[in-house]
Every structure is written in structure tokens, then in C-alpha cells.
Amino acid sequence: MTLSTRDGKRLFVSESHKNRILAYDVLSPGKVGLQKVFAELSIKQGEQIDNKPNGICQDSKGNFYVAHYGMRQVQVLNPNGHLMSGRWFRRNLPPRFGGAWTSAFSAIARIAQYAW
Numbered sequence: 001m002t003l004s005t006r007d008g009k010r011l012f013v014s015e016s017h018k019n020r021i022l023a024y025d026v027l028s029p030g031k032v033g034l035q036k037v038f039a040e041l042s043i044k045q046g047e048q049i050d051n052k053p054n055g056i057c058q059d060s061k062g063n064f065y066v067a068h069y070g071m072r073q074v075q076v077l078n079p080n081g082h083l084m085s086g087r088w089f090r091r092n093l094p095p096r097f098g099g100a101w102t103s104a105f106s107a108i109a110r111i112a113q114y115a116w
Contacts, residue, residue: 011026012064020037020038021066041083051068063078
């Protein structure tokens with residue numbers, strides 16, 4: 001999954017198999033700068049079947065919400081890519097975020113009921 005900041009100046013990509021979020025500066029339409037590692041994410045634990053960051057979105061404060069397939073968790077990262085918190089779920093998540101920066105779909109649609 002990819003995410004562009006609201007101002008269009010940065011592009012974030014969840015690199016699922018390496019378990020990290022990459023960042024690129026947008027230089028011009030269709031052209032990005034060098035790849036930078038924005039966040040290295042935690043590895044799977046216990047009964048989790050895998051840890052593959054997939055869904056990603058950003059709130060109005062600049063925090064990132066990263067949904068992991070198989071990890072049963074949505075992690076919250078601060079604007080610098082550091083882990084702030086996470087929310088565990090009973091089942092694996094098919095992670096998808098969408099809409100005008102305000103909606104979460106599929107199994108994570110109920111996330112709005114939690115206080116982060």
C-alpha cells in the first residue's frame with residue numbers, strides 16, 4: 001500500500017516482506033527522490049501467522065496507522081516513524097484504509113470505537 005501526504009510532498013510505501021515503511025520525497029509529478037527507511041516494524045510473536053504491514057493511513061496530527069496482515073494488530077507510529085501504541089484484534093486483519101483520510105474498511109472498520 002502507498003500513502004501520499006496531503007500536501008503531496010512525500011510518498012510512503014509499506015514494504016510487506018521486509019516489514020518496514022519506506023519514504024520518498026516527491027520531486028515533481030511522476031518523479032521521486034531516493035528511498036529512505038521511515039520505520040522498521042516489529043516482528044511476529046506467539047500465535048501470529050505473519051507480520052506484513054499492508055494498510056497505511058495518516059491522521060490530522062501526522063500519526064500513521066499501520067495494519068498488519070497476520071499480526072492481528074494496527075500499530076500507531078508518530079510523525080517520525082516511532083511506535084506509539086497498538087491495538088490487538090482477535091482475528092487476522094485484511095487491512096484496508098480509504099476515503100478522505102477518515103475511513104477504515106473491512107475487519108478494521110470498528111477501530112473508531114477505540115481510544116488510541
